[in-house]
Amino acid sequence: MPSIIGFYSLIFGFFSSLILIFFSIKDYKNSNSLDKKIFIFSFLQFLFVIISFFGLILSFVNSDFSNETVFNHSHTTKPLFYKISGTWGNHEGSLLLWLLVLTSFIYFFLIKSNNQPKKYRILTLLFQEIIIIGFFIFLIKTSNPFNYIFPIPEEGLGLNPILQDPALAIHPPVLYLGYVGSSIIFSSALAATTENHLSKEWAKHIKIWVLISWIFLSLGILLGSIWAYYELGWGGFWFWDPVENVSLMPWLALTTLLHCIVVMEKKLILSSWAVILSITTFTLSMCGTFLVRSGILNSVHTFANDPERGVFILIFLFFLIFLSLFIFFFFYKGDNKNTNSFFLLSKETSILVNNWFMMYFLSVILVGTTYPIFLDVISSQQISVGPPFYHKLIIPFLIPFLIAMAIGPKLRWIKSGIEDKKYLITLFLISLIITILVVINLDVKFLLNTVLITSALYLFFITVRDFFIKKFSSFSQNIAHFGFSLLILSILFNNFLTTETIVNLKVGETHTTEKFKIKFEDVDQLSEKNYKVIIGKFNVENKTDGRSDILYPELRIYNQPNIVTSEAYIKTNLFLDKFITMNYVQNKEHFNIRYQTKPLMIWIWISVVFISLGGLTSLFKKKHES
Amino acid sequence: MKLLRFMLVILLICNFNVLKAENKNLEIKINKNLRCLICQGQSVHDSDSEFANSLKILVKQKLDDGYEEEEIYNFLKNRYGEWILYEPKFSKNTYFLWLLPILMFVVGGAIILKLFILKKN
Amino acid sequence: MKVKFFPSFLFLILILIFLIFYKGLNKSNIYSPDNIIEKKIPSFSGKQFYNNLYITSEEIFDEEKFYLMNIWASWCVPCREEHSFLMKFKKLDGLEIIGLNYKDKNENAKTFLSELKDPYDLIIVDRDGTIAIEWGAYGVPETFLIYDKKIVKKVIGPLNDDLFFEIKDLIK
Numbered sequence: 051m052p053s054i055i056g057f058y059s060l061i062f063g064f065f066s067s068l069i070l071i072f073f074s075i076k077d078y079k080n081s082n083s084l085d086k087k088i089f090i091f092s093f094l095q096f097l098f099v100i101i102s103f104f105g106l107i108l109s110f111v112n113s114d115f116s117n118e119t120v121f122n123h124s125h126t127t128k129p130l131f132y133k134i135s136g137t138w139g140n141h142e143g144s145l146l147l148w149l150l151v152l153t154s155f156i157y158f159f160l161i162k163s164n165n166q167p168k169k170y171r172i173l174t175l176l177f178q179e180i181i182i183i184g185f186f187i188f189l190i191k192t193s194n195p196f197n198y199i200f201p202i203p204e205e206g207l208g209l210n211p212i213l214q215d216p217a218l219a220i221h222p223p224v225l226y227l228g229y230v231g232s233s234i235i236f237s238s239a240l241a242a243t244t245e246n247h248l249s250k251e252w253a254k255h256i257k258i259w260v261l262i263s264w265i266f267l268s269l270g271i272l273l274g275s276i277w278a279y280y281e282l283g284w285g286g287f288w289f290w291d292p293v294e295n296v297s298l299m300p301w302l303a304l305t306t307l308l309h310c311i312v313v314m315e316k317k318l319i320l321s322s323w324a325v326i327l328s329i330t331t332f333t334l335s336m337c338g339t340f341l342v343r344s345g346i347l348n349s350v351h352t353f354a355n356d357p358e359r360g361v362f363i364l365i366f367l368f369f370l371i372f373l374s375l376f377i378f379f380f381f382y383k384g385d386n387k388n389t390n391s392f393f394l395l396s397k398e399t400s401i402l403v404n405n406w407f408m409m410y411f412l413s414v415i416l417v418g419t420t421y422p423i424f425l426d427v428i429s430s431q432q433i434s435v436g437p438p439f440y441h442k443l444i445i446p447f448l449i450p451f452l453i454a455m456a457i458g459p460k461l462r463w464i465k466s467g468i469e470d471k472k473y474l475i476t477l478f479l480i481s482l483i484i485t486i487l488v489v490i491n492l493d494v495k496f497l498l499n500t501v502l503i504t505s506a507l508y509l510f511f512i513t514v515r516d517f518f519i520k521k522f523s524s525f526s527q528n529i530a531h532f533g534f535s536l537l538i539l540s541i542l543f544n545n546f547l548t549t550e551t552i553v554n555l556k557v558g559e560t561h562t563t564e565k566f567k568i569k570f571e572d573v574d575q576l577s578e579k580n581y582k583v584i585i586g587k588f589n590v591e592n593k594t595d596g597r598s599d600i601l602y603p604e605l606r607i608y609n610q611p612n613i614v615t616s617e618a619y620i621k622t623n624l625f626l627d628k629f630i631t632m633n634y635v636q637n638k639e640h641f642n643i644r645y646q647t648k649p650l651m652i653w654i655w656i657s658v659v660f661i662s663l664g665g666l667t668s669l670f671k672k673k674h675e676s
Numbered sequence: 677m678k679l680l681r682f683m684l685v686i687l688l689i690c691n692f693n694v695l696k697a698e699n700k701n702l703e704i705k706i707n708k709n710l711r712c713l714i715c716q717g718q719s720v721h722d723s724d725s726e727f728a729n730s731l732k733i734l735v736k737q738k739l740d741d742g743y744e745e746e747e748i749y750n751f752l753k754n755r756y757g758e759w760i761l762y763e764p765k766f767s768k769n770t771y772f773l774w775l776l777p778i779l780m781f782v783v784g785g786a787i788i789l790k791l792f793i794l795k796k797n
Numbered sequence: 798m799k800v801k802f803f804p805s806f807l808f809l810i811l812i813l814i815f816l817i818f819y820k821g822l823n824k825s826n827i828y829s830p831d832n833i834i835e836k837k838i839p840s841f842s843g844k845q846f847y848n849n850l851y852i853t854s855e856e857i858f859d860e861e862k863f864y865l866m867n868i869w870a871s872w873c874v875p876c877r878e879e880h881s882f883l884m885k886f887k888k889l890d891g892l893e894i895i896g897l898n899y900k901d902k903n904e905n906a907k908t909f910l911s912e913l914k915d916p917y918d919l920i921i922v923d924r925d926g927t928i929a930i931e932w933g934a935y936g937v938p939e940t941f942l943i944y945d946k947k948i949v950k951k952v953i954g955p956l957n958d959d960l961f962f963e964i965k966d967l968i969k
Contacts, residue, residue, distance in 0.1 A: 284722035291717050346821050357822045364822065368815045372808075379804045392792050402788050409784060414777040421773045423821045431769055434711055436719075436762025443777055550704075616724070633724040636872070636900050642724060713935045726900055727935045730926025737927065755839075755933030 053117045056105020057196035060146075063098030063153070064186040066091050071179050078172050084160075092160055092175070095182070096153040103150050106195050107137045115206055118197035119143060125208040127580040135219030141343060141359075142195035144222060145185065151230035152182050159234050159259070166247075166255055173241030174234070180373075181233055184366045192359050211581065211608045211615055217277040221270060228267025229300060229338075232331045234259050235307070239328030240374055244381045248321040253314035258669065260311055263331075264304050265665040271297050272658040283618045283631045285550075285646045287654065290440045292347045295419045296338030299412055303331040306408040308665075312527075313401050317463065320398075322384060323405060329374040334416075336367045346423060393465045400458030407451045414443045446498060452505035452538065455531055456512040459524070477515065481507035492546055503542060509535035526671065530664025536657035540650045547649040554640040561643075567591040568645055571600075581608045586632045590645060603632045603643075627651035699739060706735050706745060709762050710752065719762065836948050838941075839931035846898055846906070846920035857895060857919065863968050864943040866895045867917075868929055871902070871909035873937040879955035883916035886961075892968055896920040899929055899937050942967060 070091040077085040106119070110133045115121040123140040124133055138147045156178040163171050189195070235256060242252050274297065275287040288294060307327035310320045341347050344360025392398040418435045425431050460471060485504040513532035520528070551568065553561045560569040572587040584605040591598045604617040614634070621628040629646040707721035712728040720728045720735075731752075738748050752760050764770045842853040858864055865886055869876040886894055896917035898906050903922070923929055932941065934953075942950040942964055949967060952960055 284718065286722070289717060340818075344822055346818070360822045361819070364815070364818055368811065371811060375804070375807065375811075391794060394793065399793065402792055406781075406784055406788055410777060410781040413780045417773060417776050421770075424817055425769060425773075426824060427817045427821045429769065431758065433758045433764050433769065434760070434762050435764055435773065436709075436711070438709060438763035439773075442763075443774075447781075636726060636729075726926060730900070730930055733925045734927045734930050752930075755930065756935070 052105040052108035052112065053114055053120075053196045053198070054105075056102045056109065057194075059098045059102040059105060060186075060190065060196070063095055063102060063149075064183075064190065066095040066098055067179055067182050067186060070095055071176065071183075074172050074175050074179070078169060081168075084168055084171060088172075088175070089160060092153075092157045096157040099146070099149050099153045103137075103146050106143055106146060107134055109196075110134060110137050113206065115204070116198055116200065116202040117195075118199045119195045121199060121203055121206050123208075124206040125580070126205060128208070128214070129579065131216075132214045132219065136213075138222045139213055139219075141356075142189070142193045144226075145189050145193050146195050147222060147226050148230050149182065149185050149189065151226050152178065152185060152233055155231055155234045155259075156182070156237075159238075162258075163255065166252075167245065170238075170241050170245045170247045170252075173244055174237045177237035177240045178233060181237070181370070184369075188359075188362055188366070192356075192362060211606065211613065212281060215277055215281050217273050217280065221273040221277060224266055224273055225270025225297060228263050228265070228270050228304075229297065229335045231259070231263035231266060232300060232304060232328075232335055235263060235328045236332035236374070239325045240377050243325050243377055246381070246383055248314075248325065248382075250315055250318060253311050253324070257308075257311050257315065260304065260308050261665050261669045264301075264308055265662050265669070267297070267301050267304060268658060268662045268665070271301060272655060272662075276655060279651075280618065280620065283616050285548075285618070285629050285631075285644075285648060290415075290418070290435075290437045292419050293342050295415045296334075296341055299338065299415055299419075300331050300334040302408050302412045302415070303327050303334055306405050306412075307331060309401055309404055313398070317398075320401065320405075322382065325378060325382060329371075329378065333367070333371055333374070336363070336370060340364055340367050341419070347419075395461060395466045397458070397461045397463045397466070400454060400461050403454050404451075404458065407447060407454070410447060411444060414440065418443075445502065448538065449498075449501050449505045452502075452509045452535070455534065456505075456509040459516075459527060459531070460512075473515065474512075477511045478504075478508050481505075481511060499542070499546070503539070506535050506538040506542065510539060526664045526668035528664075529667065530661050533657045533660025533662075533664060536653060536660060540653035540657055544648055544650050544654065547647075549647045551643075551645045553643055554635055554638070555643050556640050565593055566645065567593060568643065570641070570643070578606075581606045583607070586641065586643075588630060588643070588645075590628065590630070599628055601628065601630045601645075603630045605632060605634065622652055624652060625649060702745060703732075703736055703739055706739075706748060707732055709749075710735075711760050711762055713756065713760060838943055838946050838948060841928050841931045843897075843921040843923060843928055846896070846903070846922050852919075852921070857921075858943060858946055860893075861945065863892045863949075864895055865892055865964070866897060866932075866941045866943060868897045868899050868923075868932075868934055868937050868939045870899045870937050871905040873899075875955040876938045877913065879938055879940075879957075880913050880916070882956040882961050884914060886964075887916045889965070889968065893918050897923050897928060897932075899923050900926045 070088065073085055073087045073091060077088060106117075108114075109117045109120050110124050111130065113120065113124060113126045113133070115124075119140060119142045123143075124136050128136065137143045156175060159178075160171065160175065163174075238252075238256050238259070242248050242256075271294075274294065278289070279285070279287040304327075307324060310324045310327060313320055314324055340360065340363040343356070344363060345357060346360060392402065418439050422433055422435060425433060457474065460466075460474065481504045484507055485500055488503060489500050509531060513528050513535060516524075516528050517532070549565065551561070551563055551566060553568070555561055555568070555570040557570055557573050560567060562568075567590070569589040569591075570586065571589050574585045574587070576583050576585065584607075586603050586605075588601045588603070589598055590601060599621055601619045601621060603619040606615045606617055608615070616631050616633050618629055618631045620630075627646075627648040629648055631644045633642040633644075635642050704721060708719045710720040710731060712718045712720050712723035712725055712731075714725055714727045715723045718728075720731045735748060738751065743751070749761055758765070758769075764773055766774055838854060838858060840854050842851055844850070845852055867883060883894065886892060894917050896919070898920055900923065921928065929935075929939075932939075933951075936953075938955055940952040940956060941948055942952075950964065
């Protein structure tokens with residue numbers, strides 16, 4: 051029943067979109083205030099998609115296996131929470147989530163933009179509707195979440211147990227609010243270009259949407275990394291896997307856009323950057339969807355290897371690219387009132403420098419992710435592009451970038467001197483001295499790492515100083531930049547100080563190293579709802595301070611599907627994470643034990659929260675002002 | 677003279693330990709650069725699959741036999757193709773891969789310089 | 798003039814990228830290192846299964862005939878499925894079947910063979926899997942057809958009817 055309602059609701063939603071487009075075009079030319087019917091139908095469009103979405107959720111909750119999607123991705127023994135999250139953990143359901151975000155954002159945009167010019171609002175709506183119609187067609191034609199199968203199977207094929215994790219369950223909705231939410235910025239920028247509405251008012255108005263999208267995207271990426279760390283068992287949180295890259299690229303574009311919008315609010319410059327970046331962000335989101343769902347790339351979580359779907363997305367993606375570029379070249383009029391060049395030492399230039407570096411980082415990731423495809427097609431050679439590539443090209447450039455981040459905000463508009471900024475030099479020297487001490491004591495190799503620590507520390511000190519001196523003015527910028535410096539510092543120190551011990555042990559055996567004594571005390575077997583588990587009990591003694599921890603890594607044997615997973619046991623505190631996994635060793639009674647100590651791990655997560663907090667405070671400051 | 681010999685022995689022992697540690701580090705470095713071919717996106721170092729474990733043993737054997745890092749990579753590339761290496765070699769196949777971003781950086785910088793900073797007033 | 802040039806140039810590049818992605822969609826991305834055909838067999842040495850004596854690859858592949866080397870293990874389920882084909886191969890003349898027992902326990906392997914019969918003329922033990930790596934294999938089962946110290950054909954996964962006849966034809 052819910053599936054039938056879901057399906058018809060989807061169809062009604064599609065027709066609402068068509069009617070909405072009709073009324074919008076009709077209302078475009080006349081000069082009255084926005085036709086009420088437009089509000090009504092955009093609400094209906096949104097409502098029908100929500101109903102459809104709930105129809106799918108209910109089908110999952112009821113284990114309605116007459117629905118093909120539910121059959122493929124669920125099981126009666128799945129816990130309720132994961133039955134619900136299974137709704138969006140598959141290709142069809144996640145596309146319905148796309149539609150949900152697309153239709154909700156345009157509705158809320160309409161009701162919140164009453165102070166904007168009417169034609170601009172209608173055009174934003176129309177551009178967004180192009181995207182929405184495209185997804186409706188894609189969904190109904192190739193990826194229907196409400197396909198009926200008969201005879202109705204008794205049991206579903208089950209959800210992958212690796213996906214049964216709280217962080218992963220909420221990761222898609224959060225990520226999509228960011229990722230898909232950038233559609234409204236795309237539509238808005240195109241509309242503003244066409245209507246020549248690229249002004250400070252537009253920047254002020256669109257900033258909220260940019261912030262919302264940016265905050266959710268940051269948190270979505272954070273959740274994905276946290277999941278990878280806790281669930282995948284290798285102790286890492288970022289592997290430069292294509293799917294990860296595909297979420298990072300829009301984030302980089304969006305962050306750069308945010309900076310341009312902030313500038314545009316005050317001075318009407320860089321509007322071309324704003325438009326191009328708005329287009330780029332959503333384009334990268336669509337591109338990411340293409341890369342992940344079409345099967346063109348090998349990756350950890352490609353959804354559906356379906357070239358037919360891939361062709362649709364590819365054509366749709368390039369259609370949007372051509373459309374937006376056409377609009378830009380045809381309609382964009384530069385902000386030619388201000389044709390003076392920028393002085394080298396000015397806020398304007400520092401924003402440009404920021405854009406320059408961010409676009410470089412973006413191009414590294416874009417080239418690295420897509421190059422294997424090009425090479426394969428052109429010369430049938432298959433290569434891998436992995437972490438070493440990204441590290442080599444990104445890390446050296448982080449050094450000037452961090453320093454620019456520290457100094458940039460200090461520069462004044464138009465022209466700046468550095469007369470009264472002695473503290474800039476003092477703090478730099480302090481950073482340098484601390485770095486040298488650190489490097490000597492921790493036996494860190496390479497000059498590069500040394501300079502990197504210095505520049506990260508520099509940004510850290512500058513932002514901390516700013517907080518105490520300037521308190522809450524430009525607080526959002528401060529806390530976000532502070533968060534970024536913290537992120538780099540915690541990643542660096544985590545990297546330098548992480549230890550790993552790998553050994554094969556039988557129950558009762560002990561392994562001693564210079565720093566640790568690992569005793570395999572016991573093993574226990576239990577039965578859970580949908581898996582059997584072998585729990586190891588390990589006593590790990592730290593020789594330096596004599597303290598011991600008891601750790602319980604697990605091996606889980608699932609019956610549906612029939613796989614074995616290794617669950618890491620992680621003991622976290624503010625300073626250190628203790629991370630242990632155990633695995634079978636073929637043909638032996640031993641277990642392979644991996645014990646890692648990972649300093650400052652939790653600060654990596656906290657720093658991203660700080661960065662997002664910067665966006666959040668900016669959002670509330672705006673609300674307070676208006 | 678005896679002191680000198682004594683110091684030499686100590687030096688050798690210290691270096692030997694350092695060498696052993698460095699060898700272990702090199703082993704880890706190589707394993708991290710190798711793709712586990714039967715896993716979905718994991719390095720040989722991180723993976724616990726049969727293939728990864730065998731490969732770890734082989735890398736250690738080769739290092740003990742005196743192979744250099746590059747020679748081990750070539751050995752494996754011969755059998756499994758370039759795909760097994762995470763760091764793409766800088767060869768004629770990958771010039772664009774490594775140079776395109778740098779090119780974009782330089783060109784981007786030049787464009788920015790010309791359009792915004794060195795404008796004719 | 799420059800303004801007009803740039804968009805058309807961009808347009809062309811985008812069309813090119815579109816075509817490459819389109820073509821990329823239709824390519825298979827199951828990676829198979831098939832660069833091994835016509836390659837010389839690796840040089841290795843291993844312990845024999847039954848008598849524990851070492852033997853080298855030179856000694857094994859010394860004659861001018863076809864060899865079929867099959868990587869198997871008692872814990873490998875598809876190996877059971879392909880076993881009947883190996884027994885069929887055993888009946889053919891001019892073909893010597895070498896088994897590479899991959900990461901197995903001798904007792905389990907012996908049980909496997911006594912249960913299903915032993916199709917191999919010679920079995921080498923690859924306890925840690927490194928000999929398989931010499932051959933560029935990455936799992937079980939895999940089978941190699943060898944002639945004149947070169948790899949003529951490589952099969953990844955279990956043998957089946959089509960492959961059986963294909964190999965049979967090659968041997969003739």
